Amino acid sequence: MVEISDEPKLDDYFETTHADRGNDMTVYILEAIRAPRGKAKSDGALHTVMPAELLGQLYKELDQRVGLREHPIDEVFTGCVTPIGDQGGNIGHVAMRMANLKCQNTGITLSSFCSSSISTLSLARSRLLAGEGSLYISAGVESMSRAPLLSDKPYGFVNKEATQSIPVMPNPLIADIIATRNGYSREQLDNYALNSHRKAGHATENGYFKRSLIPIKNNNNEVLLDHDEIIRANTSLEKLSALPALFAERGIQGFENVIQRFFPEINQVNHMHHAGNAPGMVDGASLVLLGNSDSAKTLQLEPRARLIDISTQTAPPHLGLGGAAAAAKHLLHKNKLKSSDIDLWEFNEGFAGIACDFKDQLHVPDDRYNVNGSGIAMGHAMGATGGNIISILCDELERRNLKRGILAISGAMGAGAAVLIERP
Numbered sequence: 001m002v003e004i005s006d007e008p009k010l011d012d013y014f015e016t017t018h019a020d021r022g023n024d025m026t027v028y029i030l031e032a033i034r035a036p037r038g039k040a041k042s043d044g045a046l047h048t049v050m051p052a053e054l055l056g057q058l059y060k061e062l063d064q065r066v067g068l069r070e071h072p073i074d075e076v077f078t079g080c081v082t083p084i085g086d087q088g089g090n091i092g093h094v095a096m097r098m099a100n101l102k103c104q105n106t107g108i109t110l111s112s113f114c115s116s117s118i119s120t121l122s123l124a125r126s127r128l129l130a131g132e133g134s135l136y137i138s139a140g141v142e143s144m145s146r147a148p149l150l151s152d153k154p155y156g157f158v159n160k161e162a163t164q165s166i167p168v169m170p171n172p173l174i175a176d177i178i179a180t181r182n183g184y185s186r187e188q189l190d191n192y193a194l195n196s197h198r199k200a201g202h203a204t205e206n207g208y209f210k211r212s213l214i215p216i217k218n219n220n221n222e223v224l225l226d227h228d229e230i231i232r233a234n235t236s237l238e239k240l241s242a243l244p245a246l247f248a249e250r251g252i253q254g255f256e257n258v259i260q261r262f263f264p265e266i267n268q269v270n271h272m273h274h275a276g277n278a279p280g281m282v283d284g285a286s287l288v289l290l291g292n293s294d295s296a297k298t299l300q301l302e303p304r305a306r307l308i309d310i311s312t313q314t315a316p317p318h319l320g321l322g323g324a325a326a327a328a329k330h331l332l333h334k335n336k337l338k339s340s341d342i343d344l345w346e347f348n349e350g351f352a353g354i355a356c357d358f359k360d361q362l363h364v365p366d367d368r369y370n371v372n373g374s375g376i377a378m379g380h381a382m383g384a385t386g387g388n389i390i391s392i393l394c395d396e397l398e399r400r401n402l403k404r405g406i407l408a409i410s411g412a413m414g415a416g417a418a419v420l421i422e423r424p
Contacts, residue, residue, distance in 0.1 A: 027128045028296055028303035029421065031065060031289040032391035033058055033212050037228045037282035037379040040144035045225035046216060046283040047145040051080075051087040052095040054216065054285040055141050059099035061214045062287055066299050072102040074133030077123045078109045079116025079140040080383040082147040092139060104133065113411030114348065115312070115323075116140060117286060117386030118419060122310045124290045134295040140384035141285040149281060149382075156413070166317045167258045168413060172246040172351065174320035175273045177263055179353030182360070186272040189352035190240040193277035193376050196349060200373025201233020208372055208399060212391035228378040230280045245271040246278070262318040277352035282379030286387025304394045305405075305421040309335055315414035321350040323416020324408035325361045331406065331418045332362075339363045343402035346393045348385055348409045349375040358408065372396060385409060390419070397423050 035054055038046030046054065055078070062068050078092025093107030112119040117140030124136035156162050169177075179189060203209060204227050215226035248271045252259055259266065296303055313330040315322035324347060332339065345364045349355040355376070359369055372392065381388065389407045397405050408418040 025129055026293065027125050027307040028291055028293070029288060029305040029307055029390065029394065030291045030296055030299065030301050030303055031062060032287070032304060032387065032394050033061055033214050034286040034384070034388045034391045035216050035284050036213055036225045037230070037284040037381050037388070038145070038225050039229045040148070040281040040283055042145060044145050044283060045229055046143070048218070049216060049224065049283070051091055051141045051143045051146065051285070052098050054143065054283070055095035055139060055287070056099045057216055058214055058285055058287045059095070059101060062289060066289065066301060069100065069102060071135060071295070071299060072104055073135050073137055074103075075105040075124070075127065076101070076103060076107040076137040076139060077120035078107065079111065079120045079386065080109050081111050081113060081116055081142060082149065082152050082382070083109055083111065084147055084152045086146045087141060087143055091141060095139075095141070111383070113413070113415045114350070114380065114382050114385060115409045115411045115415055115417035116383045118310065118409060118417035119312065121288060121290070121307070121386060121390070121419065122312065125307055125310060128290060128292055134292050136290045138288040138290060138387060139286065140387045142381040142383040143283045144281045144381065145283050166413060168317060169255050169258060169320060171320050171412060172273050172278065173252065173255065173269070175351035175353045176247060176269050176271050177259065177266065178322070178357050179272055180266055180270045181263065182353070182357055184272070184353055184356055186241070187237075189272050189277045189356070190237055192352040192356055193240060194235060194237055196370065196373040196377040197232045197235050199371065200228065200231045200377035203372035204228065204231060209392065209395055211398070212395050230282060230379050231373070231377050235276070240276040243274040243276045245274050247271045258318060273351050273353060277376060279348070279350055279375035279380035280378075282381045284379070284381025284384045284388060286384040286391065288387050288390055303424055305397070305423050308420040308422055310417065310419050312417045314416055317413045319414055320412065321354045321410035323414045324348070324410035324418060325358050325416070327416040327418035328358070328362055328406060328408045331420050335420060342404055342406050343368065344371065344393060344396055344400075344405040345369045346389045346405065346407040347374065348380060348389060350380070350410045352376060354410060386417070390421070393421065
C-alpha cells in the first residue's frame with residue numbers, strides 16, 4: 001500500500017553527500033526580511049520608532065510567516081555599529097526578549113563597522129556548520145536619527161594619536177583619492193548616482209522588493225513607512241552637479257603625510273564626492289533566518305537560497321572602503337569561480353567612486369551590478385545593511401529565476417565582507 005502524505009516534498013531543496021540527513025552541512029537562508037529605510041533626521045518617518053521596536057516588528061512578521069514562536073531559536077546575533085543610548089545595552093538581546101522569542105542562548109550584539117550584519121551571518125553559519133543547533137537569526141539594526149554616526153566618540157576615529165598610527169582618513173576623502181587615482185570624473189560619478197536613484201525608483205514602483213520589505217507601523221497600526229524614504233528617482237544630473245563637494249573647502253588638511261606615503265603618484269586630490277553621490281544615512285533593520293535541512297523541514301519551508309561561503313578579507317586601512325573588493329576576490333578564488341560565473345552582484349554603494357572601483361576591479365558587467373540601485377539611492381543603515389542586501393539579492397534572483405549571487409560591503413579602516421549564495 002502506498003502511503004499518501006500531506007507533508008510538502010522538500011527533498012529536492014537539500015543537497016547532501018550523506019545518507020543521513022543529520023549530516024547535511026549545507027546552510028540555508030530560510031527567510032530574509034527588512035524594514036524600509038527611513039531618513040536619519042528628526043523628521044524622518046522612522047525617527048519615533050525605537051530600535052528594539054524596529055526589530056520587534058520584523059520578528060512579528062517572521063513569526064507570522066514561519067511560526068517562529070513555536071520553534072526555539074538557538075541564538076540571535078545582531079549587528080549594530082553605534083550601540084549607545086536607545087540602541088545600547090546589547091540591543092539584540094533586548095529586542096529578542098521584548099519580542100518574546102524562545103531562544104536557547106543569550107542574544108549577542110556586535111560591531112564590525114558597515115559589515116556588521118554579515119559578521120552576524122558568519123557567526124550563525126559557523127555554528128550551524130559545527131553542528132551546534134539548527135536555527136539561527138542574523139539581525140541588524142541602526143537608528144541613525146537617534147544614534148548618529150560617531151556619536152559614541154569612537155577612539156580609533158576621534159583620537160589623533162590613534163588615527164595617525166593606524167592610519168585613518170575620512171571615508172569621503174578616501175573616496176576622492178580612489179576616484180582621482182582611477183581617473184574618474186565628477187560627471188561620471190554623478191551619472192552613477194543618478195542611475196542608482198532611477199533604478200531604485202523603478203524597482204520600488206514595480207514592486208520588486210515586495211516579498212522582503214515589511215511596512216513599519218505606529219502604535220495605532222497606521223503605516224509610518226512602506227518604501228525606502230530617501231530615493232530621489234526624479235533627480236537630475238544638473239541638480240547633482242550643483243552640490244558642493246564634501247572636502248572642497250577643507251582639502252587634505254591634516255592628511256598630507258598619509259597621502260604622500262601611500263599615494264605618491266597623486267599630486268592633487270580632486271574632490272568630487274558630495275551628499276548626492278554618497279550613501280545616505282538612514283534608520284533601518286533586517287532579519288535573516290538561517291537553518292539546516294532539518295529545521296527547514298520542521299518549519300515546512302522551501303529555502304530561499306543556500307549560503308555557500310563568506311569572506312571577511314580586509315584591505316589596508318589607508319584604502320578605507322576597499323575591503324569589499326578584497327573579500328569578493330577572495331571568495332571567488334576560494335570557490336574556483338570567475339566574475340562571469342556570478343549572475344547578480346550587490347555592492348553597498350559606499351560613495352560613487354568606490355562603487356565604480358569595485359565594479360572595475362571585479363570586471364562586473366553593468367547589467368549584473370546593483371540592478372535595483374543601492375546605498376546611494378536607498379541609504380546605508382550601517383548595522384542592518386548586510387541583511388538588507390541579502391533580502392534584495394534573494395528577491396531579484398527569484399524574480400529573474402537566476403542561480404548565483406554575491407553581495408559585498410566595505411567598512412571603515414579597510415574592513416570588508418562578501419557573501420556567496422545560490423538558489424536551490
